[in-house]
Amino acid sequence: MKKILFAMMPTMFAMLAMLTMPAMLTAGTAAAREEIPEFEVFGGYSMLKLGASNEDIRVFQDGLYDVDVAWNNKNTPFFLNRGATGSIAYNLNEYFSVVTDVRYNQGELMNGSFEFEVPIIDTSVKVQAPFVMGVKNVSALAGPRFSYRNLLNGRATVFFHALAGLDYWRLNNDYTVAGEILSDKTDKFSPGVAVGGGFDVTVNEKIAVRVIQADYYTTRQMERRMNNVNLSFGIVFRIGEKVLR
Numbered sequence: 001m002k003k004i005l006f007a008m009m010p011t012m013f014a015m016l017a018m019l020t021m022p023a024m025l026t027a028g029t030a031a032a033r034e035e036i037p038e039f040e041v042f043g044g045y046s047m048l049k050l051g052a053s054n055e056d057i058r059v060f061q062d063g064l065y066d067v068d069v070a071w072n073n074k075n076t077p078f079f080l081n082r083g084a085t086g087s088i089a090y091n092l093n094e095y096f097s098v099v100t101d102v103r104y105n106q107g108e109l110m111n112g113s114f115e116f117e118v119p120i121i122d123t124s125v126k127v128q129a130p131f132v133m134g135v136k137n138v139s140a141l142a143g144p145r146f147s148y149r150n151l152l153n154g155r156a157t158v159f160f161h162a163l164a165g166l167d168y169w170r171l172n173n174d175y176t177v178a179g180e181i182l183s184d185k186t187d188k189f190s191p192g193v194a195v196g197g198g199f200d201v202t203v204n205e206k207i208a209v210r211v212i213q214a215d216y217y218t219t220r221q222m223e224r225r226m227n228n229v230n231l232s233f234g235i236v237f238r239i240g241e242k243v244l245r
Contacts, residue, residue, distance in 0.1 A: 036091055036149065037238035042210055044234015046083035048105040048137060048217070051227035080107035080135060085232045089145060091242055097145040101163055101194070103230065106136040109171070134172040139192050139217075141165035152201075157208070160197035167192030167219040192219040200236055208236040 083105035089097040110133040141163035149157045171186040196215030200208040215230040 038240030038242045040089040041237045046085035046232040048080040049229040050078040080105035101141045136170040138168040157200040163194045169221045
């Protein structure tokens with residue numbers, strides 16, 4: 001799934017560019033900028049590549065099981081491909097804004113099967129159990145943003161931000177033993193920091209397309225530092241007006 005999504009990304013960006021090209025071609029020479037939107041509200045799709053290692057996976061496993069298990073057919077995508085994101089930026093002036101940002105991502109951290117021994121009188125029986133280890137991640141961040149709004153005759157904006165806040169992590173482990181589905185859950189909060197930027201193309205005065213937003217997102221979960229990459233794209237709604245002085 002990860003390879004398919006990354007392979008589709010150039011096509012998705014090309015489609016977004018085609019949708020916004022008419023606005024760019026008909027813009028002409030932009031008049032001198034006299035006002036900017038007071039708020040910019042963004043909503044879109046999010047996907048998170050987890051910066052976890054095999055050692056991190058071992059720590060996660062040890063935290064979930066009270067018995068020794070042997071792992072078979074283990075697959076570790078490290079990719080949360082189902083997500084949504086939203087943010088609100090209050091523009092202080094043409095260049096600087098204050099942003100609040102919320103992200104939700106979920107997906108599989110690992111799947112496969114494991115086996116363990118069950119003692120029966122004077123012997124033991126090996127039991128195989130299929131499993132899926134899933135992750136749900138929610139973050140709430142805030143911080144400053146710098147924007148340059150005069151690209152392509154004022155029809156495109158590039159921005160950079162540094163955000164910090166709270167990261168929530170839920171590790172779900174579902175496995176099947178003798179036809180019965182069992183589940184373990186682990187929750188944790190930790191600080192999170194995101195540094196990155198993005199590129200918006202104006203459709204009209206009230207709407208823009210966020211072609212891409214990319215962030216290096218670091219947090220600490222299960223006693224391990226995780227260096228993640230977060231990609232998102234979607235629609236920006238521009239609300240209100242702020243007259244430049």
